[in-house]
Amino acid sequence: MKRIFFTVANNSSTVSLFSHLNKNNYEIYAGDLNPDSIGKFYCKKFIILPRQDSEEYIPALLEIVKKEKIDIIIPSGELECYKIAQEKSKFTELNCIPVVTNLKTLETSLDKADSYNYLTEHANIPFMKYHLIENINDLEEGLIKLKNYELSIKPSQGSGSRGFAFLTDEKVDAEHFFNSKNTFPTLSVSDLKNMLTNSSYIPKLILMEKLEGTHYDSNMICSKGKVLFQSVRTREEAINGTITKATVVRNEEIFEINRKIAETLNVEGYICTQYIGDKLIEINPRWSTSINYDDFNEYLMVLDYIQGKELKVTMADYDRYIDTKFIRYFNTFEYKN
Structure with missing residues (x-):
């Protein structure tokens, strides 16, 4: 064992x-x-x-x-x-x-801005419009550059959707802020400017167009830049960045983008990618949420792969698992020391 x-x-x-x-x-x-x-x-x-x-x-x-x-x-x-x-x-x-995946994939993925820049230069992958921010002047430039788009902002480093917010030109009033049940907060541009102006330290931020469309997560098992197996699931509901409801789907556009990412970074092992529509929003180079149903089990597949065993499920089997649903719920555990 x-x-x-x-x-x-x-x-x-x-x-x-x-x-x-x-x-x-x-x-x-x-x-x-x-x-x-x-x-x-x-x-x-x-x-x-x-x-x-x-x-x-x-x-x-x-x-x-x-x-x-x-x-x-x-x-x-x-x-x-x-x-x-x-x-x-x-x-x-x-x-x-x-x-763990290979160092090149990790080094490129740790900073989202670095991964956007690298893949924009080295792979033909569709991205949202974006602008990097490290000070208030960068923000002013970005607002001009992206003036024709609805905008959002997030840290270049971090996980679990920490720090993500939608931006608005309007002042956010108390009724909207405290009574809305949105997954992500909405921040006014004027409040963002005040925050950056009055902060002693500003993390690297990404100002980007607000994307519309279905949210997807995708897992890949790769060997030396070749995708051995990949899956795509809808990101239907989430709490604090963690998926709580999803469905397995076939999405050929995402499959092809994943293949380009794997080849460009020479990906080894198991990584996760996230999309809105057909736009890549981030690479998570780590163990991630998997839908496990019958013998479609990415956790066991990854463990087999790293031990040199053949994968029991291949892309030829994938259609059998389309429409498989995933629901994560929360439970309670009581104990005494």
């Missing part, structure tokens, strides 16, 4: 994922900074980890791998994947396989 170590044990997928892999002959070990992580009740052993940005983090993971004889380690966030990918040889020397 292979031993898997998850470095995060407290997100919305933890319970279903751990339970699922336990049923498929994997022994789950898990760690987290949070001592009350829900995953500790669904794994063989739970270990409290240091902060991911600390110097002790990678040595702590290597010690766990060595002591617990871990076969596979699965990191969560993009920056953590990057840190582990940089030290990949130290894990493989301990006969442990990190589930």
Whole structure:
């Protein structure tokens, strides 16, 4: 039985994922900074980890791998994947396989602006109109450049839709702000200008046209820039950037864009892409939400791939899974220490 170590044990997928892999002959070990992580009740052993940005983090993971004889380690966030990918040889020397993509894909994807610029230059991929902002002057330039578009803004680095907002030329009134049930906030341009003017530090931001159309997520399993398997699902409902309702669909435009991305970045392993309509909005180079139905199971497929096994499901089987639906719900767990 292979031993898997998850470095995060407290997100919305933890319970279903751990339970699922336990049923498929994997022994789950898990760690987290949070001592009350829900995953500790669904794994063989739970270990409290240091902060991911600390110097002790990678040595702590290597010690766990060595002591617990871990076969596979699965990191969560993009920056953590990057840190582990940089030290990949130290894990493989301990006969442990990190589930991370190649460094080129990680380095390009960590900063969304960098990925937009790189793919615009090196691949024929449709993008929204956008402008990079690092100060108030950049914002003024961007507002002129994109004056014919409805606009939105988001940080160039980050995940989970943090910091995303729609922009409006109108003042946002209290009734609209406090009574609307929108997924994302609306910010007035004047309030944004005041914020940037009065801030001592401004993260790199992307001012971009507000896209209309269906939201999609797509997963890819790749080998040396070639897509072995990919799927597309609608992003019908989400909470804090996490999908809660989705449906598997066939979308040839997204399949083709994914193939261009994989080839351009020489993608290795498992990554996720996000689209609005046919426009790429970001690449998430990490383990991500998967719809698992019958033998259409991307988690198990990824684990098979990294262990050198053939994929049990190929694109020739894909049509059997179209219209498969995904619903994520929240549960409650009570316990005493």
